[in-house]
Amino acid sequence: xxxxxxxxxxxxxxxxxxxxxxxxxxxxxxxxxxxxxxxxxxxxxxxxxxxxxxxxxxxxxxxxxxxxxxxxxxxxxxxxxxxxxxxxxxxxxxxxxxxxxxxxxxxxxxxxxxxxxxxxxxxxxxxxxxxxxxxxxxxxxxxxxxxxxxxxxxxxxxxxxxxxxxxxxxxxxxxxxxxxxxxxxxxxxxxxxxxxxxxxxxx
Numbered sequence: 001x002x003x004x005x006x007x008x009x010x011x012x013x014x015x016x017x018x019x020x021x022x023x024x025x026x027x028x029x030x031x032x033x034x035x036x037x038x039x040x041x042x043x044x045x046x047x048x049x050x051x052x053x054x055x056x057x058x059x060x061x062x063x064x065x066x067x068x069x070x071x072x073x074x075x076x077x078x079x080x081x082x083x084x085x086x087x088x089x090x091x092x093x094x095x096x097x098x099x100x101x102x103x104x105x106x107x108x109x110x111x112x113x114x115x116x117x118x119x120x121x122x123x124x125x126x127x128x129x130x131x132x133x134x135x136x137x138x139x140x141x142x143x144x145x146x147x148x149x150x151x152x153x154x155x156x157x158x159x160x161x162x163x164x165x166x167x168x169x170x171x172x173x174x175x176x177x178x179x180x181x182x183x184x185x186x187x188x189x190x191x192x193x194x195x196x197x198x199x200x201x202x203x
Contacts, residue, residue, distance in 0.1 A: 014098060014099065014115075014116065014117040014143075015117055015143045015144070017071065017098075018047060018071055018073075018098070018099055018117055018144070019167055019189065021046025021047050021070075021071060022046065022047070022167075022169075022189050022190035023189075024046055025044045025045060025046055026180075026184055026188075026189065026190040026191065027044070027045050027180070027190055027191050027192070027193065027198055027199060028045055028046075028047045028048070028049045028073065028169065028171075028190055028191070028192040028193075029043050029045040029047070029048045029049065029192075029193075029194075029196075029199050030049040030051050030171060030192045030193055030194040031048055031049065031050055031051060031052075031194070032051045032052045032194055033052065036194065036196070037061065037064070039196050039199065040196075040199065041064065041065065041068040041070070042068075043196070043199035043200060044199060044200050044201060045070065045199050046070055046071060047070060047071040047072075047073050047098075047099075048065050048070050048071070048072060048073065049073045049074075049075065049101070049192050050062075050065075050072065050073065050074045050075065050079075051075045051078050051194075052078055052079075052080075053074070053078075053079050053080065054079075054080045054081060055079045055080055055081035055082045055091060056081060058074065058079065058092070058095045059094075059095045059096065062074070062095050062096040062097060063096065066096065071098040071099065072096065072097050072098050072099075073097070073098065073099040073100070073101060073117075073119065074092050074095070074097040074099075074100055074101065075100075075101040075102070075121070076088055076089065076092060076100050076101060076102045076107055076111075077101070077102055077103055077104065077107075077121075079092070084102050084103075084104045084106075084107040085106075085107065085110070086110045088107070089107060089110045089111050089114055089116075090114060092116075093114050093115075093116055097116060098116070098117065099116060099117035099118070099119055099143075099144070100116055100117070100118060100119065101119040101120075101121050101146065102118075102119075102120065102121065103120070103121045103122070103123060105120070105136055105139055105140035106140075108120045108140040108141075108142045109140055109141075112141070112142070112143070117143045117144065118140075118142045118143050118144070119142060119143065119144045119145070119146050119169070120136070120137050120140055120142035120144075120145055120146070121146045121148060122134070122136070122137060122145060122146065122147050122148065123148050124147060124148065124149075124152065124156075127156070127159075130156050130159060130160065131159075133147075134159075134160065134163045134164075137164070138163075142166060143166060144166055144167050144168070144169060144189075145164060145166055145167070145168050145169070146168075146169040146170070146171055146192065147160065147168060147169070147170050147171070147188075148170075148171050148172040149171075149172030149173040150169070150170025150171045150172050150173065150174050150183055150188065150191060150192070151170075151172060151173035151174055151179060151183070153168075153170045153183050153186045153187070153188055154182050154183065154185075154186040157186040157187050160187070161186075161187040167189040168187060168188050168189055169188060169189060169190055169191070169192050170183045170188040170190075170191050170192070171191060171192035171193060174191050174193050174195070174198070175193075175195055176195075176197070176198075177198065177202035180193070180198055180202065181202070
């Protein structure tokens with residue numbers, strides 16, 4: 001079955017759940033420090049993005065996220081003690097991660113092979129970077145793409161949205177509700193942000 005057909009039918013395990021959480025509230029809480037976890041657990045966000053962690057201490061963090069009835073999304077490349085390879089992926093799966101982020105195509109393919117939602121992060125500093133990122137995503141076939149910095153999406157939406165067959169998240173330099181709404185109107189499923197002011201209903 002093609003990736004486009006998979007996306008249309010929602011056959012990838014876990015993808016539908018994550019997408020439905022974002023449709024309920026279009027924001028993922030990006031946690032970079034221990035003191036951010038508690039506010040994220042109490043937030044309106046249905047998914048918490050763990051962007052900094054110690055690999056040996058990650059299991060209890062994921063457990064707390066699940067106790068709060070939220071999904072745990074972990075950035076493989078940023079977890080101390082883990083490499084962006086099959087062993088690192090399997091460690092995160094063992095810790096209970098519901099979805100795993102990586103910028104590396106090989107890791108994205110390994111994540112998919114382990115049956116976990118694979119999110120490929122595209123770091124795009126210019127139009128060439130956007131093009132190269134889209135080509136990389138086409139090769140690795142993630143379940144979801146995350147564009148950084150997400151604030152550029154309204155400027156590059158015509159280029160990006162026509163090339164994707166999977167949901168798009170936008171993160172980075174989205175500091176207020178107006179910026180978040182602009183990104184959503186440009187086609188993003190949700191924003192990911194470390195700004196606690198965006199973790200609750202937007203005024």
